[in-house]
Amino acid sequence: MKIKCVLIDDEPLAIKVLQNYFTNFTDFEVIATFNNSLEALDFINSTTVDAVFLDINMPMMTGFELISLIENKTKVIITTAFREFAAESYDLDVLDYLVKPIPLPRFIKCINKITTEYNLKNNIKVETSKGDAHIFIKVDKKMMKINIEEILFVEGMKEYIKVVTPDKTYITHKSLTSLSEELPSDRFLRIHKSYVIALNKVKSIEGNRIQIQSYTIPIGRNYSKDVKSKILE
Numbered sequence: 393m394k395i396k397c398v399l400i401d402d403e404p405l406a407i408k409v410l411q412n413y414f415t416n417f418t419d420f421e422v423i424a425t426f427n428n429s430l431e432a433l434d435f436i437n438s439t440t441v442d443a444v445f446l447d448i449n450m451p452m453m454t455g456f457e458l459i460s461l462i463e464n465k466t467k468v469i470i471t472t473a474f475r476e477f478a479a480e481s482y483d484l485d486v487l488d489y490l491v492k493p494i495p496l497p498r499f500i501k502c503i504n505k506i507t508t509e510y511n512l513k514n515n516i517k518v519e520t521s522k523g524d525a526h527i528f529i530k531v532d533k534k535m536m537k538i539n540i541e542e543i544l545f546v547e548g549m550k551e552y553i554k555v556v557t558p559d560k561t562y563i564t565h566k567s568l569t570s571l572s573e574e575l576p577s578d579r580f581l582r583i584h585k586s587y588v589i590a591l592n593k594v595k596s597i598e599g600n601r602i603q604i605q606s607y608t609i610p611i612g613r614n615y616s617k618d619v620k621s622k623i624l625e
Contacts, residue, residue: 394421395510396440400432400455401425401447401471406492410445410471413499416535417528419507429453437463443487443506448472459484467509469502497566500528500535504574527574529555529564536562540579544604545589546571558605581622584612594623 397420399407407425414422423441426432429450436444444466448455456477459468467487470477471494478489487509488502504527525540542557548568555562555571572580572588582588583602587609595603597619600611611619 395419395442395506396421396423397443397445397506398423398432398436398441399425399445400427400429400450400458401445402427402450403447406447406471409494410499413494413496417503420503429455429458433458433461436466437461441466442510443467443469445469445471445490448474448477448481456480456484459486465513467506469506496530497570500530501570501574503528525576527571529562529566529571531562531564538562540575543575543580543590544593544607545587545609546575548586556607581618583615583619584610585614587612591622597623 397414399410399422401407404427407427411422411425414420423439424435426435429452433453435441444462446455446458446468448470449472450458455470455472462468468484469488469490470481470486471490471492473492475491481489488505490498490502526537527540528535528537530536538555538557542559544556544558546568547554547556551565551567552563553566553568553571555564568586568588572582575588579591580588581591589602589604589609593604595605597603600613600616602609602611602619
């Protein structure tokens with residue numbers, strides 16, 4: 393089942409940008425787009441919608457006014473050129489706040505948030521759908537879907553990271569901290585300033601080193617306490 397999204401913006405170009413982004417995510421479907429808040433509200437309240445991407449400065453009715461009139465618990469993602477409304481938006485329990493122009497890596501992070509919320513809402517547990525839990529990263533101008541269960545570890549390399557699986561290694565322009573926030577904290581652990589590992593892939597621990605398959609990964613001094621509490625105890 394696909395995650396159904398609606399895009400609302402009075403700027404056609406802004407909608408086009410999001411539509412182009414969504415073509416990379418086969419689990420999502422844009423079921424409607426609107427330049428008018430009133431038409432959008434009627435559609436949202438009468439149709440099953442999982443996520444709404446909403447501009448704040450809309451004619452006739454602002455994005456904030458529209459949010460207050462949504463009758464169901466549809467998740468709302470604000471898209472705006474103005475940073476100063478962020479605090480007000482979170483008071484309305486929006487899922488995310490995207491500042492235009494929206495970079496693709498930031499959009500991917502939002503997509504992962506929506507997926508997590510969708511799974512929670514529909515009682516889809518990670519333990520029963522490990523093959524479906526995934527992240528997207530950009531590699532050579534392509535959006536690559538990587539199943540979380542396949543990840544052995546992630547290595548930070550200055551402005552890039554290396555995502556290692558049993559069959560392939562992916563390199564992308566992203567920070568280690570940013571990617572680690574997208575991984576489930578109960579299954580992954582940062583053990584070094586340059587490494588995040590999959591807990592269930594640990595083969596052995598000897599001294600300050602962890603063995604995962606044929607890889608030997610160092611444990612950072614500042615992370616050893618977490619390693620002991622999460623792995624050894």
